[in-house]
Amino acid sequence: MAYALSISETPEIFPRSFMLQQKIGGKATSFITPELILLAEAILEQFMPPLQDQVKTRLKSISKLARERKENIRDEVWYHAHEVRGVAANAGFVNLGRIADLICKYLDNAPSDFKPDANLLTTVAVAALFTMQNENKDSAIGEELVRDCEIAIAIQLASERRV
Amino acid sequence: MAGLGSIHVLVVDDNAHMRSIVVAILRGIGIGTVKEACDGADAFEVMRAGVPDVVICDLNMDPIDGLDFSKMVRTAADSPFPFVPIIMMTGHTERSKVEAVRDAGVNEFLAKPISARTLMDRIIAVIDRPRPFIKTASYVGPCRRRTNPKDFAGPWRRKTDDPEAEKAKLAANKTEKAET
Numbered sequence: 001m002a003y004a005l006s007i008s009e010t011p012e013i014f015p016r017s018f019m020l021q022q023k024i025g026g027k028a029t030s031f032i033t034p035e036l037i038l039l040a041e042a043i044l045e046q047f048m049p050p051l052q053d054q055v056k057t058r059l060k061s062i063s064k065l066a067r068e069r070k071e072n073i074r075d076e077v078w079y080h081a082h083e084v085r086g087v088a089a090n091a092g093f094v095n096l097g098r099i100a101d102l103i104c105k106y107l108d109n110a111p112s113d114f115k116p117d118a119n120l121l122t123t124v125a126v127a128a129l130f131t132m133q134n135e136n137k138d139s140a141i142g143e144e145l146v147r148d149c150e151i152a153i154a155i156q157l158a159s160e161r162r163v
Numbered sequence: 164m165a166g167l168g169s170i171h172v173l174v175v176d177d178n179a180h181m182r183s184i185v186v187a188i189l190r191g192i193g194i195g196t197v198k199e200a201c202d203g204a205d206a207f208e209v210m211r212a213g214v215p216d217v218v219i220c221d222l223n224m225d226p227i228d229g230l231d232f233s234k235m236v237r238t239a240a241d242s243p244f245p246f247v248p249i250i251m252m253t254g255h256t257e258r259s260k261v262e263a264v265r266d267a268g269v270n271e272f273l274a275k276p277i278s279a280r281t282l283m284d285r286i287i288a289v290i291d292r293p294r295p296f297i298k299t300a301s302y303v304g305p306c307r308r309r310t311n312p313k314d315f316a317g318p319w320r321r322k323t324d325d326p327e328a329e330k331a332k333l334a335a336n337k338t339e340k341a342e343t
Binding site: 097 | 248253276280289297298
């Protein structure tokens, strides 16, 4: 059953609904206790080391795909970079996320049969890996690497006449 | 079945890792049904199969992003449930993005990196602190005013507002306060 809302000029105000409280049988705070939050934090912690391994694997795949010069790799490379961007955001790796975003931007609007520049992608992938490993130690290095990657990608886009 | 086990949550994210983290946390705390979708279109299909109680959605998705998905849920003629609470996750915390998310009819905003505590806080917010639902020509979603200050004296922004009545109410409140 659809509850379509017709859009009219007259504003309608629907009162607050405590339907979810009724469904769970009380306030959410009585179920989501500090102990439950600690459990949730522990679950989240379990994901962190595997996430970093995933990032490493994906960054290596990006440079490997670019070096192999196979056909139709654009989508695969973009997807790896997109995943790294998402993982970085969740893991709090700001600079890693920005570099992954730059790879995505380099490939955005490129056709599926586009062959990305192997040198550029390998260099940027290494910079991303280095940034992740140093993210918590020295953010200045990471920020500098992000700026360098931005310049490198801007130059590459210009040389490919894709600006 | 009462408690968190009776809740149905839909997690929408095109990033498989991110999705798996959120799903693991939700299942870990005992949410009864946790479904997944990889983008807005997929989510719409999943919603048609069974309306969730809460939707947790990522902003950056392809081809239908979180903003378009939220607008679809709120306004599409074939929306399974326009009132469903939506929690939007994103790494973009610029003011313009936050405002765009708010104006798309999203209930709660969850900045990445997410922590279990912030995720739980947003779930608590949509369950324990629901807001009136507003439908106007330009906006459909939860009321964007989170506070209702007693000394608010306009400007009046809804066509149905009656400034004179509101001013009289305000004056009465002030008098009552002064007397007490």
